[in-house]
Amino acid sequence: MRxxxxxxxLIKLRDSNFGSYEGKKLHTCxxxxxxxxxxxxxxxxxxxxxNVNPETKSDFNLNxxxxxxxxxxxxxxxxxxxxxxxxxxxxxxxxxxxxxxFFSNAESEILSINFPESEREELLNLFNPEKARxxxxxxxxxxxxxxxENKNEKTLGYDLIGIENSGEFHSFHCHDLASQLIExxxxxxxxxxxxxxxxxxxxxxxxxxxEKNEFESSPWFYVKVNKTIEKPVANTV
Numbered sequence: 001m002r003x004x005x006x007x008x009x010l011i012k013l014r015d016s017n018f019g020s021y022e023g024k025k026l027h028t029c030x031x032x033x034x035x036x037x038x039x040x041x042x043x044x045x046x047x048x049x050x051n052v053n054p055e056t057k058s059d060f061n062l063n064x065x066x067x068x069x070x071x072x073x074x075x076x077x078x079x080x081x082x083x084x085x086x087x088x089x090x091x092x093x094x095x096x097x098x099x100x101x102f103f104s105n106a107e108s109e110i111l112s113i114n115f116p117e118s119e120r121e122e123l124l125n126l127f128n129p130e131k132a133r134x135x136x137x138x139x140x141x142x143x144x145x146x147x148x149e150n151k152n153e154k155t156l157g158y159d160l161i162g163i164e165n166s167g168e169f170h171s172f173h174c175h176d177l178a179s180q181l182i183e184x185x186x187x188x189x190x191x192x193x194x195x196x197x198x199x200x201x202x203x204x205x206x207x208x209x210x211e212k213n214e215f216e217s218s219p220w221f222y223v224k225v226n227k228t229i230e231k232p233v234a235n236t237v
Contacts, residue, residue, distance in 0.1 A: 003114035007088035019176035026193030084138020110228035137167030153226035157194025
């Protein structure tokens with residue numbers, strides 16, 4: 001099955017603080033669960049960027065000079081359509097430049113979400129910019145390009161994500177659904193907290209989008225989560 005790049009994320013994993021996986025690190029790109037090194041505070045004209053709160057400064061070891069430099073870089077890259085709303089990098093090169101420029105020593109994960117063909121078409125239909133109230137989200141812009149997943153990346157597993165109009169999204173972990181999905185569909189959850197490869201993706205997406213199950217009304221999608229394996233920096237001394 002072909003998969004297409006939806007977005008790249010620079011993620012700071014944190015221990016889950018609720019549910020069946022409390023205390024575990026879950027490799028989802030949902031900012032309900034983990035933190036993103038690129039967020040609204042990285043954008044000069046966003047409300048969070050105008051007044052970065054103390055907690056964010058502490059979490060990412062930010063000072064005023066670093067914030068200013070990040071926002072100058074971000075404004076330029078947004079004009080070039082290299083990053084999108086919200087938290088999304090269009091390609092690995094842009095993310096790598098961001099990380100090396102501002103967070104080279106930070107403990108982070110470079111993750112991507114990749115959509116199978118059917119899910120790609122569904123998202124492009126539902127998030128058509130002509131229908132959008134908030135402008136086109138970065139995931140939609142990226143999927144339009146039809147760029148296939150990077151085969152050099154490591155597949156960690158699969159996530160079920162509910163995408164909001166803003167481009168932010170929930171994971172099935174936000175509802176603590178792992179045990180329910182395991183029982184209903186016979187799937188397995190791996191050491192990364194993600195769904196193992198299976199043949200139940202269509203049924204699970206239908207289940208998540210069934211209104212009577214009372215999950216978020218945002219449309220849900222099945223995505224492959226890949227990780228970029230960073231090459232160690234050579235010692236030049």
